[in-house]
Amino acid sequence: MQTNTFRTGLLAAAVVFALAACNQQPASGGASAPAASSPAAASTASGPAAASGPAAASDVLAGMTEQQKASYLIGYLQGQQLGDANTILDFDQATLIKGLQAGMASQPLPVSDEEANNILQQYHTAQMGKLATRQLEEGKAFLEANKAKEGVKTTPSGLQYSVKTEGTGKQPTAKSTVTVHYEGRLLDGTVFDSSIKRGEPATFKLDGVIKGWTEGLQLMKEGGEYTLYIPAELAYGDKGNPSIPPNSVLVFDVKLIKVQ
Template sequence: MKKLVIAGAAAGLVIAVGCTKKLDTDQKKASYAIGQQIGGNMKQQNIEIDADVMAMAMKDAIKGDSKMTKEEIQQAMMKLQESAMKKQQEAAEENKKKGAEFLEKNKSAEGVKVTASGLQYKVEKEGDGKMPTKTDTVKAHYTGTLIDGTKFDSSLDRGQPAEFPVQGVIPGWSEALQMMKVGAKYKLFIPPELAYGASGRPGIPANSVLVFDVELVEIVKAGAAPAAPAEKPAKKK
C-alpha cells in the first residue's frame, strides 16, 4: 500500500496539470503513461485521493520540502491502509451476499444442473469426443464474466484456445472439464469457494461468482508439453 500511494503522487501530478499540457515529447508521453498505469491501479483498489494535494506533495518532494513529518506521513499511510482494508472487506461481504442470491435463483433456471460441490452448469451443446481425466491437458475456448456481465477474460479475444492441465485451474473448472466431451459447450456458474474465494484477483473482486462459456476443443494427453497461451484461464494462485 505504501509503495503504491507514494508512487501515486506522480499520477496526482498528471491528473492535476496534465490536461493543460500537450503530450508533444517522449518525456511527457512516458509521464502520462506512468500516470495512467498508477491511476488505474488506484482506481481498481478503490483508493480515494485528492489530486491537487498529491500534486502539491509531489512538487514539495522535488524541492526537498514537506508539510508533514515522517511520523505524520507514516500515520496517514496506516490510516489509509486501514480504510482501504475496511472497504475491501465490506465489498467482499456484499459480493458474497449478491453471489448467493444469484446462485439460489439461478439453480432453478431452465437447463441448469447443480453438482454436489455447488457448481452450476448448463449444457449448451453435447460433445461427441472423449472425456478428459484429471491428469490430462486440454485446449478450450472460453469467455469469463462476473454476474453483472462484466467480462474479465476471453480466449476468443486472443484468437486462440487456451491450453492448460485439468488440475492446473480453479476447482470449478477442473470439475466441469471432467464432465465434458470434446466438442461440448457448457455454461458454468462457479461459486466463490470453487473459484478465487475471498482473495479475488485483478478484475475479479473477492467472493465473486464467475460465469464461463466454455468449449472443450481438444485433449492433450498427460506428459505432452503444452504451448504456453497468452494468459491461462482461471489459473490457481
C-alpha cells in the same frame, strides 16, 4: 529522494490495487444507464449546452497556453485514475484536494511515513473487506436465482452448469490435459479472459486450474459446449486476483475441443 520514493509507494498501495479491482468490478446495482434516445435522457439534452465528446472537450483547452493545456491534461488523467479508485476506496473529495494542494506545495507530511503507510493500509483493507462482503451477497443471490432456471444443473459442490451442446468424444479426468475455447465473465458481463478474443484455444492440465474448472470440464465430452457458473469458493475465493474482485462468481462459456 528516498522519502519521496517511499511516499510514491504509499499512493501506489492506496490506488493501484483498487484500480485493478474496480476496473473489473461488477456493478453493484446491475442496472444500466438510460439510453440517449430514452425520454429521460432526451429531455435533458437540447442545443449547444448539451454538446459532449472530443469537440466539446477541446473547447475547454481553447485559449490556453501549451503549459496550461499540458497541466490540465495531467490533472485530468490523475483525477480520472483517482475517480476510478474512488469506486472502491470512497475518498472524501474535498479533503483529497487539500492533500493534493499540500503535496504540490511541498508542505510537510502531517504524520511519519510509517504512520501514513499504516493509515492507508488499514483503510484499504477495510474498504476491500466491504467490497468482498458485497460481492459475496450478490454472488449468493445470483446463484440462488440461477439454479431455478430451466436447463441449469447444480452439483453437490455448488457448481452450476448448463449444456448448450453435448459432446460425443472422449471425457477427461482430473489428470487429463485439455484443449478448450472459452470466455470468462463477471456477473455484470465484463469479460476478463477469452481464448476466443486471442484467436487460439488454450491447452492446460485440469489439475492445475481452479476447482470449478477441474470439476466442470470432467462433466463434458469432446465437442461439448457448456456454460459454467462457478461460486467464489470454487474460483478465487475471498482474495480474488488483480482482474477479479474478491468473492466473485465467475461465468464461463466453454467448448471442449480435445482431451489428452
